[in-house]
Amino acid sequence: MRLVRVLACIGLMSSASFAQAFETLAKSAMLVDQTTGTVLLAKNADQSVPPASMSKLMTLNMLFEALRAGRISLDTKFPVSEKAHNMGGSTMFLRAKERVSVDNLLRGIIVQSGNDACVTVAEALAGSEAEFARQMTARAKELGMTSSIFANSTGWPHPGQRMSARDLVFLANRIITEFPEFYAYFAEKEFTWDNISQKNRNPLLKLGIGADGLKTGHTEEAGYGLVGSAKQGDRRIIFMITGLNSESDRANEAERLTSWAFRQFVKKDLFEKNTRIASAKVWIGKENSVNLVSKEGITTLAPYNKNTPVKLEVNYQSPIAAPISTDKPIATLTVIPDGMEPSKYPLYAEKEVAKGGLLSRMRASAEILSKDVLGGKLFSKE
Structure with a gap:
């Protein structure tokens, strides 16, 4: 043979003006039209980069899989450890020894980017954050995410925490398509826990351009990044950008990229x-x-x-x-x-x-x- x-x-x-190639300020980026599977932009898309809080999408994937398997429910309550309580960076201000429902922890991770919520989930599902990170890495390989390794559940800076733009876009698409019952969490603009209200950091949600997810990220090492998705008509796009210098650069680049994807291309x-x-x-x-x-x-x-x-x-x-x-x-x-x-x-x-x-x-x-x-x-x- x-x-x-x-x-x-x-x-x-087709008709109208020719779509020029998109020049992005991001150090690494990928944009996919989910409806057709067409890759519209790929810049250093297979390069392993520090994902910052965008890696929380893998923590969420593990949690969604546990929910789907019936191992836990949205009403299940996880205990908060001293380690989780003492986490720095973005938190939902959990108190040690309190018990918090999975439903609230989901919102704490997605809307508030809570590092304390991630550690609480990791310890409850795997016994320790280190074991959870090992399971995340193994599961990523099973799913074909060949450029992803994890050292923690939060995206906290670590040389062993790396993902590529392609892997993050794949993961976002998996969450949207495989777990639609949970995807609405990503569009929530604000969440209040213990009388403390925090707004979703996704800059596209308030613009009325069809954006409904997914997760921002920022560390000094990684710069500012976003895994985003938006739907207009019968088309949905999913993208990842990272390595930008400021929140405003991230917001402007994400909006510019979304506008370009929807306005410069036609489905055939x-x-x-x-x-x-x-x-x-x-x-x-x-x-x-x-x-x-x-x-x-x-x-x-x-x-x-x-x-x-x-x-x-x-x-x-x-x-x-x-x-x-x-x-x-x-x-x-x-x-x-x-x-x-x-x-x-x-x-x-x-x-x-x-x-x-x-x-x-x-x-x-x-x-x-x-x-x-x-x-x-x-x-x-x-």
């Missing part, structure tokens, strides 16, 4: 659900070939008013051995918009192909002799 790569190119035309449909995208040769089957389809509609983003080429690649091992089912992917479609990172989509057999009989095996032998075992045709789209 050999890898077959079938290529095509589509020209997408490439293929409808179950559209035949390519065909592949079948090895010893009752059919000689099988059509390749996507089970979902495939869309991409294109800059306004530009005849933007979109390169398409279909990759599969040819010939595909029968029997072939319709429930397992047998090929991959890669969509590569001009100047952007590629997006990959699984392709499936349009219909099942049973294993062939003697005649099919004889035909396969003849094809081997003639060295004619490769094939595939990509349907172009105007």
